[in-house]
Amino acid sequence: MDSQPDLRFLVTPAAAGVGLRGRLRVPGDKSISHRAIMLAAIATGETRIEGFLEGADALATLRAFRRLGVAITGPDAGLVLVQGVGLSGLRAPDGPLDMGNSGTSMRLLAGLLAGQSFATTLIGDESLSRRPMRRVTEPLALMGARIETNAAGTAPLHILPTAGLQGIEYRMPVASAQVKSSLLLAGLCAAGETCVTEPAPTRDHTERMLTALGYPVRRTGPRVCLTGAGSGGGQLTGGRIAVPADLSSAAFFLVGASIAAGSDLTLTGVGINPTRLGVIDILRAMGADIAVLDERLAGAEPVADLRVRAAPLKGIRIPVEQVPLAIDEFPAIFIAAACATGETVLTGAEELRVKESDRIAVMAAGLSTLGIEAEPRPDGIRIVGGSLGSGTVAAHGDHRIAMSFAIAGLRASGPIEIRDCANVETSFPGFARLAGSVGLGIEELGG
Structure with a gap:
């Protein structure tokens, strides 16, 4: 927008x-609303989200997952029902996904979609199209992701199919919850273990929500790790999320x-x-x-x-x-x-x-x-x-x-x-x- x-x-x-x-x-909470839609979409079964933020940024995430083949009811006074399709159940959209003004949507979706079997393009408004994306595309490339940006490292992001992602050990140069979350979401689809070490604490909503929906996450000090679902890391199961x-x-x-x-x-x-x-x-x-x-x-x-x-x-x-x-x-x-x-x-x-x-x-x-x-x-x-x-x-x-x-x-x-x-x-x-x-x-x- x-x-x-x-x-x-x-x-x-x-x-x-x-x-x-x-x-x-x-x-x-905007950060939690974004993550609730994303994780509910790739869980199995229904997730009931209460208190969802009906603002333009969070609605951009909701619309994107509808176009990725996820059945979503609402929002109705903050209530959203999501019928999860599992990690491999997302479908190719019929065109670019517009993230509006939401950097969180674009950066987290880049990680989640990097391991999918179809191509996706993420676009945004004039403001979002000026914001730096190499902070996520470069570490995702270390995992085997194929993401093309413009010459300045900004949107649109063209996410191309890959033979498969590989978990990595990544030490973030700058504290960023968006980068950490993007890599963890990519790690769900990667072989082996993905670990991210933070130089300073950042918001941990992704880790908390993964755990609440049944996916094991391990934290030791500033280092957070998970194992890819295909390597026996676990699965996400729908439930109730209170925002x-x-x-x-x-x-x-x-x-x-x-x-x-x-x-x-x-x-x-x-x-x-x-x-x-x-x-x-x-x-x-x-x-x-x-x-x-x-x-x-x-x-x-x-x-x-x-x-x-x-x-x-x-x-x-x-x-x-x-x-x-x-x-x-x-x-x-x-x-x-x-x-x-x-x-x-x-x-x-x-x-x-x-x-x-x-x-x-x-x-x-x-x-x-x-x-x-x-x-x-x-x-x-x-x-x-x-x-x-x-x-x-x-x-x-x-x-x-x-x-x-x-x-x-x-x-x-x-x-x-x-x-x-x-x-x-x-x-x-x-x-x-x-x-x-x-x-x-x-x-x-x-x-």
Whole structure:
């Protein structure tokens, strides 16, 4: 889905002392929704998925598997029923599979389809077609995969049939859950054992879901391994998958309630996977008042209710080990830094340069427009907290940029207009309505 520049958000400052108040549940976790469709499709028997994110990115994955011959019912209020066809039951699609704006869909599907007996082409929108794919195609080639990209190593990806994949031992140069998951999915169809060693912890939703559906996965420290199904590694069996509320979507409200005086907000049923807690740890280090309540399990994933109240924030030097644990939440964290006392410095986050936009450059430009000192650096940013002004900023079709500057409106001196917001629907359908229900003064214009 290409972004539509005529969809804009207009945000007006909160009344003094009002803030964000109440209880809400943000949409289902995008990362888990993707994986639920993929693994249910290659399992045997029916899988019932509850809490599925009905956003454009996850729906792109769902549509792709329908075209690969998988019967899928729904989504209906988050409920999806998938009739799994097994690892060898996928069928050649009748044309290219369009992944829209979803890098997760493209990178994970590259691994899963690399071992199939038919050719597939994966395409995406203008933004996705600029994003780097060699990080998955090169290690997949070591397994015997045949994947052609354009000269820049970007989409479209032409995945060609191969005589068979071979498991490998791969040490990732950069921490990436998408690369790890792509290789593990390819490993299901490979001969022998596939092992991936991470330089730093990344989200482990794929491993958890494989285990929950009956496929053995072995982890020793930073190394995770599985044996291919054809080598006796096991099989996936359909079951029930409960998708928790997305911590990445909750992050905007964790920041918003922290910076807006008078806030007392509870976010219910949020996934608190240990590999995703960077945003909570970073905000707490800045002084945020976030309580984790009623911890429990939703299938294979831990969840909890998060209560956040307004608190004075201070700038910090963000620990580099927290970077992979909060990589998707940094645009929101940058808003917290803009409202904090003192200086916040982020390093070791080059990955932000190759997301849906260059999130370092785009956030720095927007913050500067609003009167905040923001110095972009090759691998991070330096932000000096101050008073947010009003003005017009560009989201560049990046959903997380758009929602972050919407939350900034809680502390601005006047209205903030955010342009190019259509892609918010990729991860958070109904964001403006839900944010407005707890006190954000937000209006959608155009679109």
